[in-house]
Amino acid sequence: MRRDRRNELWEDHVSARPIRGLAAIALWALATPAGAQSPSTPAPEVLRVTRTADDGGEGSLRWAIERNNAAPGRLRIEVDPAGQAPYVIKLASPLPAIKGPVTIEGAPWKRSGEFVALDGSGYIEDKGPQTCPGAVAGQYGANVRTTTNPGLALVDTQGVEISGLEIRNFCIGVLIHRASGNSIHDNRIVGNRGGAGVMLTGDDGNGNPTATHHGAQQGAA
Numbered sequence: 139m140r141r142d143r144r145n146e147l148w149e150d151h152v153s154a155r156p157i158r159g160l161a162a163i164a165l166w167a168l169a170t171p172a173g174a175q176s177p178s179t180p181a182p183e184v185l186r187v188t189r190t191a192d193d194g195g196e197g198s199l200r201w202a203i204e205r206n207n208a209a210p211g212r213l214r215i216e217v218d219p220a221g222q223a224p225y226v227i228k229l230a231s232p233l234p235a236i237k238g239p240v241t242i243e244g245a246p247w248k249r250s251g252e253f254v255a256l257d258g259s260g261y262i263e264d265k266g267p268q269t270c271p272g273a274v275a276g277q278y279g280a281n282v283r284t285t286t287n288p289g290l291a292l293v294d295t296q297g298v299e300i301s302g303l304e305i306r307n308f309c310i311g312v313l314i315h316r317a318s319g320n321s322i323h324d325n326r327i328v329g330n331r332g333g334a335g336v337m338l339t340g341d342d343g344n345g346n347p348t349a350t351h352h353g354a355q356q357g358a359a
Contacts, residue, residue, distance in 0.1 A: 182214040190219045190227045199227055203234055210237040217254045218245035228260040235291040236298055244302025253304035253326050256289050270309035270332035284332060288313035292320055301325060311335045
C-alpha cells in the first residue's frame with residue numbers, strides 16, 4: 139500500500155527536530171572548554187609584617203604599605219610580628235598614606251585579642267599644648283582645622299579596611315581625608331595629642347569642603 143505523501147513529509151519534519159537540537163548541543167559543547175568557569179577576582183596575595191623595626195626593610199610595616207601602594211588591590215597586609223606580646227611598632231617618621239583597596243589586619247588580635255601597637259612617640263615630640271599644630275600658623279591642639287601627624291592616613295582613596303591595631307601617641311589616630319567606602323573597626327585608638335581618634339574631613343587644603351562623600355565604620359574601642 140502506498141503511503142500518503144503528506145504523512146511522509148510530516149514524519150520527516152518531526153524526525154528532523156531532535157537532530158537539529160542535538161547538533162546545537164554538540165556545537166555548544168565544542169565551544170565551551172571542559173571545566174571552564176566564569177571569570178572571578180583572584181584572592182589578594184598576603185603580605186606579612188613580621189618585624190616591629192621601622193627601618194623600611196622587608197617584613198616591616200612601612201615596607202608592606204609601600205609595596206601595596208605600588209599596586210593597590212593586589213595585596214592583603216597581615217601584621218604578625220615574631221616573638222611574644224606586647225608587640226609595639228614605634229615609628230621613626232610618618233608612614234605613607236595608604237592606597238586602597240587593601241585590608242590591614244593585626245593577626246594577634248584575631249587569634250587572641252592582643253593588639254599590635256603603632257606608636258608615634260618615636261618622632262612626635264611632646265611639646266605640651268603645642269605638640270600638634272593646626273593648618274593655620276599659631277593654632278594648636280584640638281578644635282582647630284588640622285590634618286597633622288596621623289598614625290594612619292587614607293587620602294583620596296577608598297576600600298581600605300583596618301583592624302586589630304592599637305594606634306597611640308599621634309596627633310590624629312586615623313585620618314580619612316577626601317576618602318570613602320573605608321572600614322575602621324576593632325581597633326584601640328588612644329593617647330592622641332590632637333584630640334582626634336578617627337578624623338573624617340573633606341578639606342581641600344584651603345579650609346573649603348569638597349564634594350566627596352565620606353564613609354567609615356568606626357569601631358575604635
